């Protein structure tokens with residue numbers, strides 16, 4: 001039996017990188033999917049690929065920090081498929097003007113928090129009532145290795161991801177008696193197209209040489225995070241909640 005057979009999952013940031021790899025993997029494991037992303041072309045392509053392979057997916061070209069748009073998307077997924085069982089809050093990333101605290105334009109903080117912390121909080125707030133109706137569910141948030149160890153230079157992003165860690169624990173406590181598990185993945189440097197570009201530009205919000213050297217097993221690939229997201233989404237992890245799992249090739253051991 002497929003590991004997500006009969007499950008309905010929402011994945012944010014599903015047009016590229018880790019979210020795209022997860023969407024394709026979750027679909028191949030039998031999930032019906034609601035995919036959210038601001039990248040319309042990428043999202044439609046992922047959706048078409050899933051449908052071509054016999055899977056079920058709907059795409060919503062919206063911003064995760066827009067409460068009304070998110071509400072509409074969650075309602076549409078629940079109406080179309082009959083509920084929501086899994087939420088993978090994956091959309092995020094260092095925002096373009098994020099920097100060391102003394103250099104960062106102050107309004108970039110709101111931008112970073114909106115995408116990386118408010119978006120996931122909104123997703124959780126919308127998904128929990130639907131999960132309650134189904135007798136439980138699994139929420140997977142996305143932190144970062146930056147929330148586990150000190151890494152300077154994308155300070156608003158780092159603060160936002162730290163918030164994701166504590167939000168995850170707080171929600172795990174509140175939701176356990178409703179059968180809803182809440183965990184987070186803290187990726188190390190994963191070679192998505194975005195990260196590859198940052199490395200080419202030698203931009204500080206990408207992995208630094210020091211960070212690269214710390215990855216004992218080398219830099220990661222989107223599929224290596226997607227398989228962990230699948231584990232948290234599935235019943236394989238049904239005795240795990242409130243945890244933040246580094247998926248980082250050993251980088252956080254340093």
Ligand SMILES: NC(=O)c1ccc[n+]([C@@H]2O[C@H](COP(=O)([O-])OP(=O)(O)OC[C@H]3O[C@@H](n4cnc5c(N)ncnc54)[C@H](O)[C@@H]3O)[C@@H](O)[C@H]2O)c1
Pocket residue numbers: 012013014015016017018019036037038039042062063064065090091092093094115142143144145186187188189190191192193194195
């Ligand atoms: N790749 C890494 O090295 C790395 C490391 C640590 C944490 N992460 C985290 O993993 C997650 C995925 O990262 P990735 O590298 O796959 O990113 P990515 O840039 O490859 O993909 C992110 C997707 O999110 C979408 N997105 C961006 N802003 C959005 C918004 N406001 N609303 C909806 N969609 C939006 C983008 O269009 C894109 O398709 C992020 O939360 C990121 O912070 C990644």
